Amino acid sequence: MTGLFIAFEGGEGAGKSTQARLLAEALRAQGRDVVLTREPGGTAGAEAIRALLLSTEGEGWGPRAEALLFAAARADHVERLIRPTLARGAIVICDRFLDSSRAYQGGGGGVSDEDVLALHAIGSEGLLPDLTVLLTLAPDEAAHRLALRDQGQSDRIGGRDAAYHARVAKAFERFAAAEPQRFARIDAAGDPAQVHARVLAAVERVA
Ligand code: TMP
Numbered sequence: 001m002t003g004l005f006i007a008f009e010g011g012e013g014a015g016k017s018t019q020a021r022l023l024a025e026a027l028r029a030q031g032r033d034v035v036l037t038r039e040p041g042g043t044a045g046a047e048a049i050r051a052l053l054l055s056t057e058g059e060g061w062g063p064r065a066e067a068l069l070f071a072a073a074r075a076d077h078v079e080r081l082i083r084p085t086l087a088r089g090a091i092v093i094c095d096r097f098l099d100s101s102r103a104y105q106g107g108g109g110g111v112s113d114e115d116v117l118a119l120h121a122i123g124s125e126g127l128l129p130d131l132t133v134l135l136t137l138a139p140d141e142a143a144h145r146l147a148l149r150d151q152g153q154s155d156r157i158g159g160r161d162a163a164y165h166a167r168v169a170k171a172f173e174r175f176a177a178a179e180p181q182r183f184a185r186i187d188a189a190g191d192p193a194q195v196h197a198r199v200l201a202a203v204e205r206v207a
Helices: 016-029 044-054 063-087 098-108 113-124 139-150 162-178 192-203
Strands: 004-009 034-038 091-095 131-136 183-187
Touching: 004 016, 004 063, 004 098, 016 034, 016 091, 016 131, 016 192, 034 063, 044 063, 063 091, 063 098, 063 113, 098 113, 098 162, 131 162, 131 192, 139 162, 162 183, 183 192
Parallel strands: 004 091, 004 131, 034 091, 131 183
Antiparallel strands: none
């Protein structure tokens, strides 16, 4: 039996974590076995790599070292948590996955898409979500939500300039346009319950 793998993607402040949690709660209420997890992280090893990647101490990482570290964190997460969960027939809901590396280290940082995908092939044998929910939000609305959430304390990557985040957003749009069957592009404007209803409608396609 194989389960179902759903990833949430999008820029900072789009509401991915809230929507991932609301979806997990809704599917559990239907009696489904759901594991809610996140990237970078989700296992002890991957959470340790997360701390290395997002700490604002020290000089940080170049885009290539960053891409390798994200791929290593993902490899551990896929091997130890995601694949075993899918193998027992359960649903995995993941707050960010491969497309974040393609958008941030690729679109934002300049690593080629081929290279990011090659790292994913090595690290995680190319595992892809069955459905990737892309939450889209106007940059000024996202900045407003982030200011409320982070109170000026953004992490190493979230704190990069607006031009970087604009390249990230464009890259996500390109990926969604190129793979319309894998992606559901969802407007993240409005209150969480409204967005959740849109997400549920998209998930009904696969769940
Ligand atoms: P979070 O804010 O969603 O927890 O994600 C942490 C940061 O890591 C966020 O700025 C996006 C970034 N990120 C990448 O740059 N590449 C990746 O592959 C992933 C999973 C996250």
